[in-house]
Amino acid sequence: xxxxxxxxxxxxxxxxxxxxxxxxxxxxxxxxxxxxxxxxxxxxxxxxxxxxxxxxxxxxxxxxxxxxxxxxxxxxxxxxxxxxxxxxxxxxxxxxxxxxxxxxxxxxxxxx
Amino acid sequence: xxxxxxxxxxxxxxxxxxxxxxxxxxxxxxxxxxxxxxxxxxxxxxxxxxxxxxxxxxxxxxxxxxxxxxxxxxxxxxxxxxxxxxxxxxxxxxxxxxxxxxxxxxxxxxxxx
Numbered sequence: 750x751x752x753x754x755x756x757x758x759x760x761x762x763x764x765x766x767x768x769x770x771x772x773x774x775x776x777x778x779x780x781x782x783x784x785x786x787x788x789x790x791x792x793x794x795x796x797x798x799x800x801x802x803x804x805x806x807x808x809x810x811x812x813x814x815x816x817x818x819x820x821x822x823x824x825x826x827x828x829x830x831x832x833x834x835x836x837x838x839x840x841x842x843x844x845x846x847x848x849x850x851x852x853x854x855x856x857x858x859x860x861x
Numbered sequence: 862x863x864x865x866x867x868x869x870x871x872x873x874x875x876x877x878x879x880x881x882x883x884x885x886x887x888x889x890x891x892x893x894x895x896x897x898x899x900x901x902x903x904x905x906x907x908x909x910x911x912x913x914x915x916x917x918x919x920x921x922x923x924x925x926x927x928x929x930x931x932x933x934x935x936x937x938x939x940x941x942x943x944x945x946x947x948x949x950x951x952x953x954x955x956x957x958x959x960x961x962x963x964x965x966x967x968x969x970x971x972x973x974x
Binding site for chain 2: 848853
């Protein structure tokens with residue numbers, strides 16, 4: 750079945766550090782890949798959608814790339830800020846259509 | 862646009878009691894989803910409606926859990942005979958259509974004591 754594996758469970762950085770989060774996926778379909786961010790007390794909200802292999806999406810200083818050859822997708826930001834502290838989820842809608850399948854989430858803590 | 866509205870935000874039930882969680886999707890959205898969020902399992906898909914019809918309930922536990930969408934403006938998730946392992950944040954989400962952005966509510970934190 751469809752699955753998404755998110756490697757980093759928790760990441761602690763200092764302001765202006767580089768952020769990189771990696772996910773891999775497995776599906777028999779043609780996936781659309783997403784990054785969601787969840788701030789404390791809120792529901793997840795869409796950060797980026799990546800639909801074309803080897804293309805980048807970008808939003809709020811974050812960039813997402815997708816490598817179809819390695820079935821992986823990445824989220825990165827050159828210089829994180831304290832306000833970026835949140836949980837970041839990779840997600841996919843694969844062969845099963847509209848429902849999203851999420852990775853386990855990465856808790857990002859950015860220290861001032 | 863108030864977004865997806867979930868009530869109550871917090872609910873505490875005794876073991877064996879019933880819990881009903883409410884969701885009001887964004888007006889005009891045809892797809893409604895329920896997810897369960899825990900520290901251990903993360904975000905787990907439960908069930909999905911499109912135009913009020915149940916489409917996929919593959920994530921729903923077979924016993925005690927049920928979901929309905931009696932009209933386009935609300936959906937309910939009902940858990941009968943709640944158990945401590947049902948304690949979680951239950952998230953409702955909606956989207957305009959196929960492959961469009963999914964918007965989540967703030968969730969209902971259910972605690973079974």
